[in-house]
Amino acid sequence: MLQKIRESITGWVAWTIIITIGVVFAVWGIDLSFTPRAVAAKVNGEEIPVEPVRRAYQQQVAQFQEAFRGDVPEEIAQEIRRGAIEQYVRREVLRQRIDKQDYRVGDATLMAHVQSFDAFRVGDQFSMDAYRAALSAAGYTPTAFEEEQRRILAIQQLQDAIVLSSFVTRDEIERRVALERELREVEWVTLPLERFLADAEVSDAEIEARYQETPERWTEAASVDLAYIELRIDRFAEQIEVSEDELQAFYEAEVSREPERYVGLERRKAAHILVRPGDDAEERIEALRARIAAGEDFATVAAEASEDTGSARAGGDLGWVEPGMMIPAFEEVLFAMEPDTVSDPVRTEFGWHLIRLEEIERSSGASFEDAREDLLRDYRRRRAEDRYYDEADTLARITFESPDSLAPAATELGHEVRTVEGVTRQSGPGIAGNAPVVDAAWSEAVFERRENSPLIEIDDGHAVVIRVTDYHPPALRPLQEVAEQIAAELRRERAEENAREVGEQAKARLEAGESVAEVAADLSGDYVAGLTIVRDDVTVPPDVARGAFSATRPEPGAPTVVNVQGANGFFVVRVLSSTPGGLDLLAAEERRELGDTIRNSRASQELQSYLEHLRQDAKVTIFEQSLQ
Numbered sequence: 001m002l003q004k005i006r007e008s009i010t011g012w013v014a015w016t017i018i019i020t021i022g023v024v025f026a027v028w029g030i031d032l033s034f035t036p037r038a039v040a041a042k043v044n045g046e047e048i049p050v051e052p053v054r055r056a057y058q059q060q061v062a063q064f065q066e067a068f069r070g071d072v073p074e075e076i077a078q079e080i081r082r083g084a085i086e087q088y089v090r091r092e093v094l095r096q097r098i099d100k101q102d103y104r105v106g107d108a109t110l111m112a113h114v115q116s117f118d119a120f121r122v123g124d125q126f127s128m129d130a131y132r133a134a135l136s137a138a139g140y141t142p143t144a145f146e147e148e149q150r151r152i153l154a155i156q157q158l159q160d161a162i163v164l165s166s167f168v169t170r171d172e173i174e175r176r177v178a179l180e181r182e183l184r185e186v187e188w189v190t191l192p193l194e195r196f197l198a199d200a201e202v203s204d205a206e207i208e209a210r211y212q213e214t215p216e217r218w219t220e221a222a223s224v225d226l227a228y229i230e231l232r233i234d235r236f237a238e239q240i241e242v243s244e245d246e247l248q249a250f251y252e253a254e255v256s257r258e259p260e261r262y263v264g265l266e267r268r269k270a271a272h273i274l275v276r277p278g279d280d281a282e283e284r285i286e287a288l289r290a291r292i293a294a295g296e297d298f299a300t301v302a303a304e305a306s307e308d309t310g311s312a313r314a315g316g317d318l319g320w321v322e323p324g325m326m327i328p329a330f331e332e333v334l335f336a337m338e339p340d341t342v343s344d345p346v347r348t349e350f351g352w353h354l355i356r357l358e359e360i361e362r363s364s365g366a367s368f369e370d371a372r373e374d375l376l377r378d379y380r381r382r383r384a385e386d387r388y389y390d391e392a393d394t395l396a397r398i399t400f401e402s403p404d405s406l407a408p409a410a411t412e413l414g415h416e417v418r419t420v421e422g423v424t425r426q427s428g429p430g431i432a433g434n435a436p437v438v439d440a441a442w443s444e445a446v447f448e449r450r451e452n453s454p455l456i457e458i459d460d461g462h463a464v465v466i467r468v469t470d471y472h473p474p475a476l477r478p479l480q481e482v483a484e485q486i487a488a489e490l491r492r493e494r495a496e497e498n499a500r501e502v503g504e505q506a507k508a509r510l511e512a513g514e515s516v517a518e519v520a521a522d523l524s525g526d527y528v529a530g531l532t533i534v535r536d537d538v539t540v541p542p543d544v545a546r547g548a549f550s551a552t553r554p555e556p557g558a559p560t561v562v563n564v565q566g567a568n569g570f571f572v573v574r575v576l577s578s579t580p581g582g583l584d585l586l587a588a589e590e591r592r593e594l595g596d597t598i599r600n601s602r603a604s605q606e607l608q609s610y611l612e613h614l615r616q617d618a619k620v621t622i623f624e625q626s627l628q
Helices: 002-021 050-068 074-101 107-115 128-137 142-163 170-180 193-197 204-213 233-238 244-257 281-293 298-305 328-334 372-401 407-413 435-441 444-448 479-511 516-522 542-550 588-617
Strands: 039-043 046-049 183-192 223-232 264-275 317-321 346-348 351-364 418-423 456-459 462-472 526-533 560-565 569-579 620-622
Touching: 039 050, 039 074, 046 050, 046 074, 050 074, 050 435, 074 142, 074 588, 074 620, 107 142, 107 317, 128 142, 142 588, 170 588, 183 193, 183 479, 183 516, 183 542, 193 479, 204 479, 223 233, 223 372, 223 407, 223 435, 233 372, 244 372, 264 281, 264 298, 264 328, 281 298, 281 351, 328 346, 328 351, 372 407, 372 462, 418 435, 435 444, 435 456, 435 462, 444 462, 479 516, 479 560, 479 569, 516 526, 526 542, 542 560, 542 569
Parallel strands: none
Antiparallel strands: 039 046, 039 620, 183 526, 183 569, 223 418, 223 462, 264 317, 264 351, 346 351, 456 462, 560 569
């Protein structure tokens, strides 16, 4: 049981890391490698294994359940299934496209990309230990992960080729400005709802009638009461006493494990020239070395001759290299060099390199005193983890062996049995605010058979076992409990109806040419006259701006009038004139920003059209039943 618990927790952490380090593309994602048991689809003869698609589908279903606190209707589940398969179909279509077009990503570009992930950093620096640990937790080898990232970057190149070629003309910007920056001169009468509420009356008979008509609205949902035992690793950590000797020993162990954090890190800024393997590769690299030795600039030679296209464009620049980032043969030479020197040819699995060391930087680490608070927290957490896992294992075992009570586990572990009441199928207070607890509470074993639940991991280091202690069936609340709520609802409806009727009178009078001041005075309303506004004007009620710009554009001397229902009143808006927005009224920066907005919108549409075209041209067979 303990092993299962740890595997479960590891899996959750692994998925957290994947989400953290994932690069979001519209049609591309990262998944683990699986041995396919079935096929979800075929794209131009290439099979898409079902397991990663099924995992994506299950994740989306789980997100839906958590968001809406309930089961997913079959029609929605079907749409999610189709969407998951289609995502991978488009991914495969794009993969085939970049392969056909021979897109490549150089080592330097890949390295800079990998170093940009926050999950691989300690402080503000890339950490090879963090990199390897994160990949291991997520089930990746560095080789598999880096190959996946090469594909992602290649797809980004393809997308950039489409997106960055999009453009917009001045005429298009002018039309957009004419519409979006249009000015309208308006005036309006406001009929506040509160004035109509004061006169709105409802009878007891009307209240009872509404109550009888809508019993489902006044029925409390079925609920259960729960008893539970809770384990929290942070509470265990608070109870751990730490001696100075223990903390010092822990610090020394951490220094060995993460020397870059506590001792400091040396990194080297480097550039290289690469000649890929071939019959004459060694001769070619020697020739390049001779040119540099004769006085030619390293960066110029790299730009001309290096076969690492990513770094060649930057004169061979690799940026800052930390221990463990490059392959051993490369690093062994680099970290033995002196600044401003060029190495002899170095052979690696990628070919022959000339390495130039440009600069060395050493950072200072954290001393024992500097790191004391972090060390104390980490030490307590690690000590607490052992107790947490042991008690979780014991709790799971005892509550399984004694499925009809939590008392034996509480006695042996010394934990309190707590309670929470009123847990519906959607949510509840306290721990029942977590979807896994709600799902377990209403499961067949826990709700119907009244057994203890399995160990439920709410979060990393937080778990519970629950059992149902009581059930409360759906119950219609008494009329007296909801009468005031119904009365308020009926009064508001009546007030809105009366305001609408008065609003129609005001509209007719404004259309006839009467002044807003006169109409407002006669109808006990408020008014504003002669104000010029824009579409997103924040100086006027939103309902007024919405009504003003939804109205037909007025002709000279012929205003238009509209009625607008607001949340707290009724507005009768008269639009006196309309002036198209002018490009000359925008500052240069505003024009640039607007142009960028239009161009980005068009680029997105063009990219989507390109993907649709690739999808339509591909021969695709989908096996939707494989996910069912």
